[in-house]
Amino acid sequence: MSTAMPAQISLADVDVSFGSKTVLSGLNFEVFKGEVISIVGASGCGKTTSLRLLAGLLAPSGGSVSFEGKPVRGPRRETAIVFQDYGKALLPWRTAEGNVSLALEVMGVPGPERRSRISELLALTGLAGHHDKYPAQMSGGMQQRLQIARALAQDPAVLLMDEPFGALDAMTRQSLQDELLDLSARTGVTIYFVTHDLEEAIYLSDRIIGLLPNPGRIGRIFDVPLPRPRDQLITKEDRSFLALRHELYDFVKGSEH
Amino acid sequence: MSARKPDFRPFAVPLGLVLLWEALMLAFPTASETLAPPHAVILGFFGIVTDGTLALQTAQTLSSALGGLAIGFTLGSLLGAAFGLWRWFDRAMQISVESVRLIPSVALIPLSMMVFGFGTRMEITIVAFTTQWPAMVLARAAVREVEPRLMEVATVLQMSLLQSATKIVLPSILPRLFVSLRLTAGVAMIVAITVEVAANPYGLGAAILAAQISFRPEVMLATLIWTGVVGAGINQVLLTTQNRLFRHSLPGGGGSE
Ligand SMILES: Nc1ncnc2c1ncn2[C@@H]1O[C@H](COP(=O)(O)OP(=O)(O)OP(=O)(O)O)[C@@H](O)[C@H]1O
Ligand SMILES: [Mg+2]
Numbered sequence: 249m250s251t252a253m254p255a256q257i258s259l260a261d262v263d264v265s266f267g268s269k270t271v272l273s274g275l276n277f278e279v280f281k282g283e284v285i286s287i288v289g290a291s292g293c294g295k296t297t298s299l300r301l302l303a304g305l306l307a308p309s310g311g312s313v314s315f316e317g318k319p320v321r322g323p324r325r326e327t328a329i330v331f332q333d334y335g336k337a338l339l340p341w342r343t344a345e346g347n348v349s350l351a352l353e354v355m356g357v358p359g360p361e362r363r364s365r366i367s368e369l370l371a372l373t374g375l376a377g378h379h380d381k382y383p384a385q386m387s388g389g390m391q392q393r394l395q396i397a398r399a400l401a402q403d404p405a406v407l408l409m410d411e412p413f414g415a416l417d418a419m420t421r422q423s424l425q426d427e428l429l430d431l432s433a434r435t436g437v438t439i440y441f442v443t444h445d446l447e448e449a450i451y452l453s454d455r456i457i458g459l460l461p462n463p464g465r466i467g468r469i470f471d472v473p474l475p476r477p478r479d480q481l482i483t484k485e486d487r488s489f490l491a492l493r494h495e496l497y498d499f500v501k502g503s504e505h
Numbered sequence: 506m507s508a509r510k511p512d513f514r515p516f517a518v519p520l521g522l523v524l525l526w527e528a529l530m531l532a533f534p535t536a537s538e539t540l541a542p543p544h545a546v547i548l549g550f551f552g553i554v555t556d557g558t559l560a561l562q563t564a565q566t567l568s569s570a571l572g573g574l575a576i577g578f579t580l581g582s583l584l585g586a587a588f589g590l591w592r593w594f595d596r597a598m599q600i601s602v603e604s605v606r607l608i609p610s611v612a613l614i615p616l617s618m619m620v621f622g623f624g625t626r627m628e629i630t631i632v633a634f635t636t637q638w639p640a641m642v643l644a645r646a647a648v649r650e651v652e653p654r655l656m657e658v659a660t661v662l663q664m665s666l667l668q669s670a671t672k673i674v675l676p677s678i679l680p681r682l683f684v685s686l687r688l689t690a691g692v693a694m695i696v697a698i699t700v701e702v703a704a705n706p707y708g709l710g711a712a713i714l715a716a717q718i719s720f721r722p723e724v725m726l727a728t729l730i731w732t733g734v735v736g737a738g739i740n741q742v743l744l745t746t747q748n749r750l751f752r753h754s755l756p757g758g759g760g761s762e
Pocket of ligand 2: 295
């Protein structure tokens with residue numbers, strides 16, 4: 249990313265504490281428009297907290313978070329979230345169609361257009377033919393895809409995703425990774441992606457933030473020099489992919505002590 | 506479910522007891538003022554069915570119980586929802602509510618009788634007074650236990666207050682409000698009968714008392730059993746409706762296939 253471009257999201261000296269516990273400390277980074285940025289780190293090091301900060305669901309205890317130059321005061325519709333606990337984030341009394349419709353209703357999309365958008369989004373997330381299923385009738389993977397469909401219905405400028413593919417089988421996971429890259433290339437949506445899976449982080453990202461725990465802070469920011477479009481086989485056999493995987497592995501391993 | 510043969514096993518014990526009761530009464534004949542053999546109770550039942558008194562008394566009790574329930578449940582649920590939404594309101598009202606709530610409903614009979622005299626209105630008032638408390642407590646809990654993740658979905662979508670009330674809060678609490686309705690319906694029947702036995706010369710409760718005073722144990726027992734059947738019937742109707750309406754949103758409600 250060129251440094252001449254102004255950042256879309258920037259964090260300056262951000263601290264987050266809950267009571268006396270400091271969860272995130274001295275975060276400084278910028279996210280650029282259209283970028284895919286992943287965040288990795290040990291469990292409990294504050295990845296979800298950082299995402300909530302960017303979403304405006306959480307105010308920093310110190311420092312500032314800004315979106316397009318203006319301080320973030322609360323959630324905005326152009327920022328969509330795919331929550332980690334998909335089971336709680338869907339409306340159990342609405343069908344797949346109804347859950348996607350929720351975002352469109354709130355945005356005031358008129359009925360007929362809503363229907364075609366819903367079909368489009370459900371097809372995009374591989375849920376075509378499951379319009380009338382309730383979340384309780386869907387597998388974890390399907391529920392997560394439904395959450396993604398609803399997030400995309402917001403037509404977001406920034407997509408915040410919290411371990412979105414953690415519950416999926418390898419095949420579904422790979423195809424959704426490719427769908428996501430395709431989406432990012434087509435729409436230019438910025439993606440902030442929390443994951444435990446280092447290969448996934450490398451495969452998707454332009455940059456990877458490595459968090460250190462206790463308190464959560466930035467250990468290193470890794471650049472991903474791999475060309476786009478990426479390919480599940482070719483990219484993952486690239487020498488720089490393997491080298492980066494090694495580096496990231498050492499980083500996360502080292503941070504656990 | 507419906508294809509299965511009905512299971513008669515639960516009826517074996519009560520039926521056995523009834524037969525034992527009949528046998529004992531035949532073996533040791535007594536001119537009891539409180540006990541009658543089952544065959545006499547059945548005859549007594551046909552008596553009050555054919556002369557129309559049972560239908561009239563049932564209508565009287567039901568109109569008071571259901572009328573009072575309608576008022577008490579509505580008021581209590583609204584109050585409880587307000588308490589759940591606004592904690593300051595809950596705190597401000599706590600002492601007043603707790604002190605009034607502890608008045609036993611039966612203690613209100615004289616007051617209510619002074620205001621309304623005998624009849625439907627005094628009974629409705631006491632039923633309404635009594636049912637509003639459990640309705641209030643359950644509605645408050647229901648509102649407080651709306652999934653916080655769903656409230657975040659509402660904020661992220663920047664829903665208006667009205668939108669989050671109608672699209673998130675209300676559908677979330679409806680299943681629990683229905684459970685509350687079922688519970689308070691039981692309370693309403695108990696209170697209505699209590700008021701009738703204690704004071705109001707009216708309805709099934711008064712009929713039970715009158716039969717006892719006039720030494721007609723078979724009528725007393727027939728009315729008593731009928732009262733139980735009516736209560737169980739109301740519960741069953743509500744339970745069936747609940748399972749039909751909230752299949753997808755109540756845990757264990759049969760949402761998954
Ligand atoms: N609302 C809160 N109140 C108090 N502590 C909190 C709160 N939210 C998070 N924490 C704490 O902050 C720390 C970071 O939590 P967070 O959920 O951000 O971690 P994470 O990196 O997403 O972990 P995981 O990989 O397990 O999802 C944890 O120790 C957690 O207990
Ligand atoms: Mg997390």
